[in-house]
Amino acid sequence: MTNAMDIVIKNGSTNGSVDGNDESRTNLIVNYLPQTMTQEEMRSLFSSIGELESCKLVRDKISVLPASLQALNPALQQGQSLGYGFVNYVRPEDAEKAVNTLNGLRLQNKVIKVSYARPSSESIKGANLYVSGLPKNLSQPDLEALFAPYGKIITSRILCDNISDIEVIKKLLLNGIGLSKGVGFIRFDQRNEAERAIQELNGKTPKGYTEPITVKFANNPSNSAKAQIPPPLAAYLTPQAAAATRRLTAGALPSAGRISIGKSPLFAINKGLQRYSPLAGDLLANSILPGNAITGSGWCIFVYNLAPETEENVLWQLFGPFGAVQSVKVIRDLQTSKCKGFGFVTMTNYDEAVVAIQSLNGYTLGNRVLQVSFKTNKTKTA
DNA sequence: CGACGGGACGC
């Protein structure tokens, strides 16, 4: 297994790569891309630095869509973005410049990471560890320090509780309870480094710790066998929507961690969803699909029972905490300029729109109970 | 107890 063949670096014209091109100084890996970013958008961004040899956004190819629906739109045939990709420049100096200027760039709600891709190799796969039983006050540097003796750490992370409502924040502020769930991830450069860390740390109580920790290989994200969507519903869903639904079904709340304290109102997740929307379609009504999905222009949300004095900023404040908001619109009477009682909000990401609807439908704003749902196709003329 | 805009292929 130990093979030095793939790490040969020479000054001359030859090297260890298969195709004879040394990519070690031109090929970049880009991580933490926004979910909605396409390969062409990625190409556009990185082309601004210099000429590209290639650009590849990695997508999952697992399809939840029947072939008949995919045939409607070629874009649906591709799986959802896995949030990372590769950019290979023609010139090493451009690659270097891309790392220096684009690493850390904020795109939508993400901060992208741009770094040199490691040479593709079997030895670097499956080097991600799942660690539990960590002290709640352990910092990320602490975690890395614990694992550093066993190899080169590529990434690390400590998971935190979802902050989905105001109660959690209150607890945090009043009691100073830590966010950490006591679990984290460590990705090593090499799998054998990860294996050694397991041998040395799993079940052990590190110095200064009071409890033993668990260290094992992290689950492979590709085979997360969570609740599946019933076929009739899946037939209407985009891959993104299906994935979001899977997460919701599994009880996980997407978009956690983005919360704006002090920008009230914040909201408890609404329990009794349906009764506030007697006339609205379901959350996943077929009337909203697949038109929105195909045009890719965002998810339009209908907001009803707004007060006559309502201004646009109210809608921004209501929906902003849930994710990327593209536009808001308060519908007004042309004569009086007073709000006619409803408005529209377009959000970029389906899963964020779902959470916003779930959270805001039934929410009492002033003395009015809002009704929030995906926009339907109703027209005034009816 | 009433319910789904308006503008428009754009640098």
Place this chain on the structure above:
DNA sequence: CGACGGGACGC
């Protein structure tokens, strides 16, 4: 208590 992440090697 356990906890598996919006995404790190070309899905």
